[in-house]
Amino acid sequence: MMSQEKNDEITLVGADQPAGQLLRHYWMPAALAVELGGPRPVAPVRLMGEDLVLFRREDNTLGLMSRFCPHRGVDLCYGRLEGGGIRCSFHGWHFDQTGQCTEQPAEPDGSRMHERIKISSYPAVEKNGVIWTYMGPGEPPAFPALDCFRAPDTHVFAFKGLWECNWLQALEIGIDPAHASFLHRFLQDEDPADGYGKQFRDKAAQSDMPMTKVLREFDNPELKVEETDYGLRIIALRDLGNGQRHVRVTNQVFPCAITIPMSNEMTITQWHVPVDDTHCYWYSMFTSFGAPVDKEKMREQRLKEHRLPDYAPLRNKSNEYGYDPEEQKTLTYTGMGLDINVHDQWAVESMGAVQDRTREHLASSDAAIVRYRRMLRAAIKSVKLGEGDLPLVIDEATAKDIQGPISIDAIGPTEEWESVWTDRDAGRRASCTWDAALS
């Protein structure tokens, strides 16, 4: 629980807001690469409250600039791609790749007005299916050597979805290991063989027990939270009662991402990216340590649930997320279908556009959220005072050492739980066809 001022400080994302200023110190997903895949490589982007236009230049590099022309405010998405930048279709004003206005053809010869007009322009790069941008001061940090960036493109699938709520409550559901045993509880277990590409649908670790059963029957895990060089490692321990313990290792990657297991061979690294104060996109990178990802199948599964071009989920508040009280009696805890993404979406959206933390009562199962908020506040304070190091604002040399993070489900003898998960992960990396070794 906190005051309104403190809640604003950690949630609002405008360029003049404390959280907005902190987030701008990091690379943020701006779009999926496929969004520039049409006949004309231009897409609108709204990121941290700023309206931008993303485009591919003639030299194949990426441009990201203010979306509305500084003349009369029309949409540069319909402009003409020229000279590394965009020419507005209204009066032909041209902006080069730095956002500098270079020409105003309807002005008199010799006019120098254009020299005083410049729009925002941010660097943009593509990595493994996601287009990233940096909207902060000075030079951007280096990308850490996370698995989702190290893996070859054949082994990473990227997708995104719109949630109609503030980014922070979206991030916080990802660092809340207790909720999976309730919100995502399946009252019956599907055959794990049908579970490709679906969270919680594989067998748990080396057992024959479906993960859904582990979560359902052992709903009170012990949580351990530790700070790391990338953010937090969160471990949920479930004693299975037969001398065995289930270990689930998830992670917070500062400031707004999580890395969680999806199946025995895949992990998900997921960013919660502010569109503005009341909307966000989750951007997921599914990384495989086994077979190359079946991108077509994974995209097809998800396009059944999302509309284009805005990747908004078809199940949403307007249709009650498909809520079915009969289903809630026999099949799912929520009555909202089998897609766990929808459950999360309901939870974070039903808190309200921005969760009112002045009325909150955190419990012991929120230990990771508590730790994360301390890190978040400390980072916001660092930016405000202009002193202290920010987590993951790193140079190339340091970035090489920030790997993984390990994210896995494992079962082993209760007393040996600490080696059980590291061994299991090492085994998975050793048999991986791409170099996933941790140094």
Added chain:
Amino acid sequence: MGSKITVHFVRPDGSVEAVEAETGESVMQAAVFNDVEGIEAECGGSCMCATCHVYFDDAVSSLLPEAEEEETVMLEDAAAEVRPTSRLSCQIKLTAEMDGIKVQIPDRQY
């Protein structure tokens, strides 16, 4: 709706922040709703987190209702030194007699 009183929160460095509070609310609520630094109140007053720990001076301390077992047990987890005058401020309701009291904020809550 209660009546207005003043509570003086004393920071670890000795400086004082006077806030307007209402009888019936807890000392913790008076701090959180006035944005007083140093009282975290993560569990929102459920006596579950020991991050609303404060010290009262001796005179006030003896006037307060005795701590219930739940509070005494939870106080053991407080991060800062636990003194005879330590209380969890979410468990202390403000009354008219407490107008003007001083409440000492410990050096840390975690």
